[in-house]
Structure formats: structure tokens, C-alpha cells
Amino acid sequence: MLGSLKKLRGYLKISGVASISRRYFVMNSFDGAMAILGVVVGAYGSGAINPRIVIGAGLGAAIAMGASGFSGAYLTERAERKRKLLVMKKAMLADVSNSIHGRAMKVATVWAALIDGLSPMVTAIIPMIPFFMNSLGLISIDQAIWYSVSSIMCILFLLGAYLGRISKESMLRSGGRMVIVAVLAALVSWLIGRF
Amino acid sequence: MTGHNPQVKRLVLDVLKPHDPPIYDLAARLASCHGVEDVDVTLAEIDQDTESVKVSIDGTDIDIDTVKKCVEDLGASVHSFDEVRVVRRPHPK
Numbered sequence: 001m002l003g004s005l006k007k008l009r010g011y012l013k014i015s016g017v018a019s020i021s022r023r024y025f026v027m028n029s030f031d032g033a034m035a036i037l038g039v040v041v042g043a044y045g046s047g048a049i050n051p052r053i054v055i056g057a058g059l060g061a062a063i064a065m066g067a068s069g070f071s072g073a074y075l076t077e078r079a080e081r082k083r084k085l086l087v088m089k090k091a092m093l094a095d096v097s098n099s100i101h102g103r104a105m106k107v108a109t110v111w112a113a114l115i116d117g118l119s120p121m122v123t124a125i126i127p128m129i130p131f132f133m134n135s136l137g138l139i140s141i142d143q144a145i146w147y148s149v150s151s152i153m154c155i156l157f158l159l160g161a162y163l164g165r166i167s168k169e170s171m172l173r174s175g176g177r178m179v180i181v182a183v184l185a186a187l188v189s190w191l192i193g194r195f
Numbered sequence: 196m197t198g199h200n201p202q203v204k205r206l207v208l209d210v211l212k213p214h215d216p217p218i219y220d221l222a223a224r225l226a227s228c229h230g231v232e233d234v235d236v237t238l239a240e241i242d243q244d245t246e247s248v249k250v251s252i253d254g255t256d257i258d259i260d261t262v263k264k265c266v267e268d269l270g271a272s273v274h275s276f277d278e279v280r281v282v283r284r285p286h287p288k
Contacts, residue, residue: 091213091242092213092271099268099269100216100268100270101270
């Protein structure tokens with residue numbers, strides 16, 4: 001198990017996929033959380049919020065974002081990695097596809113696709129948990145909305161803080177910036193929902 | 196039949212490799228090969244996509260094929276064998 005993890009780390013390092021997957025992770029997690037924020041606030045703004053519709057629309061969006069993220073990243077990364085291998089083959093005057101580079105290419109492609117596919121799904125499903133709880137009769141619909149929007153704000157703040165940590169900026173400021181974007185998006189969704 | 200078993204004690208290779216993995220990974224990988232005791236890798240030339248390195252390996256009984264496979268598995272290739280030292284030891288009874 002430890003050996004496999006070490007191998008995986010080696011492949012990720014040699015393929016240089018770590019920084020790309022960091023970008024994919026933040027971008028797509030942001031997308032997932034914002035999509036559900038739009039669904040929840042838009043439905044609330046329209047005045048007829050129904051947990052079944054929120055769950056249905058939210059799950060549909062989460063699955064669509066996951067599938068699109070996985071397939072899109074897989075195909076894009078595969079093409080990029082193949083091109084990189086060709087450049088290396090030209091420079092080395094030898095086929096390197098059976099070497100560590102060929103294996104790293106395959107691992108990096110699947111890794112990037114998994115990050116790209118799973119991150120929006122996870123951040124979309126978490127804010128829907130209060131609506132599942134509401135449909136089980138555990139909390140009221142107002143509580144579900146409140147918990148859901150709060151969890152989205154928390155997710156976005158954490159994503160912003162993570163970006164701040166990467167860029168060695170203030171994590172608080174970077175997280176706050178994300179929350180401001182989310183509040184503005186929520187405001188627009190709510191206004192659209194009202195009209 | 197001489198009754199002696201030639202053993203490779205030293206090997207110096209000229210290797211062309213991509214920039215990744217770095218030379219310390221190459222050295223560590225070669226050091227884990229059977230019969231290898233000491234590895235020294237020196238950067239000889241650096242290009243846009245590749246680098247040439249001089250690899251000196253000392254050991255008790257170096258298996259040349261294993262070393263070559265190790266080098267190729269890292270996406271590198273052996274350009275030439277620049278030095279080899281072989282000793283003959285009697286077969287163990």
C-alpha cells in the first residue's frame with residue numbers, strides 16, 4: 001500500500017500534474033458550489049422552494065458537472081500528455097512510452113480527470129445534505145436553506161483560503177474575496193428568481 | 196571451462212536523459228540495482244529537452260542488463276559504455 005502511494009507520488013511528480021490538478025480542483029469545486037447556490041437562491045427567490053426540486057436539480061447538475069469534468073479533463077490531458085511524449089521521443093530519439101514517462105502520462109491523465117470530475121460533485125452534494133435532511137423531516141425548509149447557503153459560503157471561503165495559502169497571500173482576504181463573489185452571484189440569482 | 200566467474204566491478208556510462216527525473220533519482224534508482232554499491236552521476240551537458248550525464252557505478256557484481264533496463268525505465272538511454280572493469284573470481288565450491 002505504502003509502496004503504491006510512493007509510486008503514485010513519483011508519477012504525479014514526474015508528470016508535473018500537481019499544479020494542474022490544484023487548478024482543476026479549485027475551479028471545479030467553485031463551479032459545483034456556485035451552481036447549487038444558484039439553484040437554492042433562485043428557487044427561494046421565486047417563492048416556491050421545494051426540496052424535491054432542489055435535490056433533483058442539484059443532483060442532476062452535480063452528475064452532469066462530474067461527467068463533463070471527468071471526460072473533458074481526460075480527453076484534454078490525454079492529448080496534452082501524448083504531445084509531451086512525442087516531443088520527448090523526438091529529443092531522445094527513442095520511444096519513451098514504455099518508460100516511467102509513459103506510465104506517468106497514463107496516471108496523470110486519470111488523476112486530473114478524477115480531480116476534475118469529483119471536485120464539483122463533492123462541493124455540489126454537500127450543500128444538498130440539508131435538503132435530504134428536510135425531506136426526512138429532520139429540519140424545516142427554512143433551516144435547510146440557511147444551512148445549505150452557509151455550507152456553500154464555508155466551502156467557498158475555504159477554497160479562497162486555500163488559494164491564499166498557495167499564493168502566500170492573506171488566507172482571510174483571499175477567502176473573503178470568494179465569499180463576496182458568491183454573495184453577488186446569490187443576489188443576482190435571487191433577483192432573477194423574483195422576476 | 197576456466198572455473199572462474201567474471202564479475203563486473205566498475206562501469207562508466209554516457210547517458211542521455213530527459214530533464215525529469217533528476218539525476219539524484221537516477222542515482223538512487225541505480226543504487227538499488229543488484230550488485231551496485233556506489234553510484235556517481237555527473238552532469239556533462241544540458242540541452243533544451245535533454246541532458247547528458249556521466250554515470251560511474253561501482254559494485255561487487257554489477258549486472259549490466261539490469262543497469263541498462265533501469266536507465267531505460269527512466270526514459271533515458273545509454274549512449275556508450277566508456278569504461279568497464281571486470282575481475283575473475285573462482286567459482287564458490
